[in-house]
Amino acid sequence: YFVFRDQPAPPQVVPQSRPAAGQEAMPPDHPPIDGMSGTQGMVALDSLPQDFNSLVTFGNNNMDQGNLAVAAESYRRALALDSTQVDVRVDYGACLHGMGIDDRAIAEFRKALKFAPRHSIAHFNLGIVFMDIQQKDSAAVYFRKYLEIEPDGRAAASASQLLKEIGE
Numbered sequence: 001y002f003v004f005r006d007q008p009a010p011p012q013v014v015p016q017s018r019p020a021a022g023q024e025a026m027p028p029d030h031p032p033i034d035g036m037s038g039t040q041g042m043v044a045l046d047s048l049p050q051d052f053n054s055l056v057t058f059g060n061n062n063m064d065q066g067n068l069a070v071a072a073e074s075y076r077r078a079l080a081l082d083s084t085q086v087d088v089r090v091d092y093g094a095c096l097h098g099m100g101i102d103d104r105a106i107a108e109f110r111k112a113l114k115f116a117p118r119h120s121i122a123h124f125n126l127g128i129v130f131m132d133i134q135q136k137d138s139a140a141v142y143f144r145k146y147l148e149i150e151p152d153g154r155a156a157a158s159a160s161q162l163l164k165e166i167g168e
Contacts, residue, residue, distance in 0.1 A: 052081045056088055068095045086116045097129050105129050120150040124159060136166045
């Protein structure tokens with residue numbers, strides 16, 4: 001299965017300042033960067049860009065290269081600067097799902113849908129996560145919602161096929 005992500009829309013406001021110290025601390029359930037520990041990991045995290053646009057671009061590049069933990073941290077920091085950017089939140093959720101942190105991915109996709117209830121990719125991605133954790137009834141709800149919003153969208157064929165696999 002594929003998790004689709006939208007290209008982030010340009011933000012309305014681009015803060016240029018570094019987040020407050022409390023915002024930079026990783027939450028306890030945020031995954032560490034694979035292969036990095038101790039000071040090496042902190043040096044890598046300290047070298048992340050500081051402004052919103054650079055963090056998102058860095059996250060997108062790392063996500064495209066499969067560096068999901070680095071991408072997730074970049075998106076998390078970008079969201080600390082502007083939590084209203086729905087496409088960034090959807091990308092963050094996709095990284096978390098790719099890392100096997102499905103409960104957090106679901107929470108991020110649902111947060112995105114609170115800001116943008118008709119965000120088709122957030123619905124599709126929720127369907128993928130629920131399909132992967134064997135909650136097919138929930139997956140079907142989100143695949144149907146995706147098709148309702150975007151019947152000819154780029155994931156329409158996949159959503160239709162997955163609904164057939166579920167038995168719908």
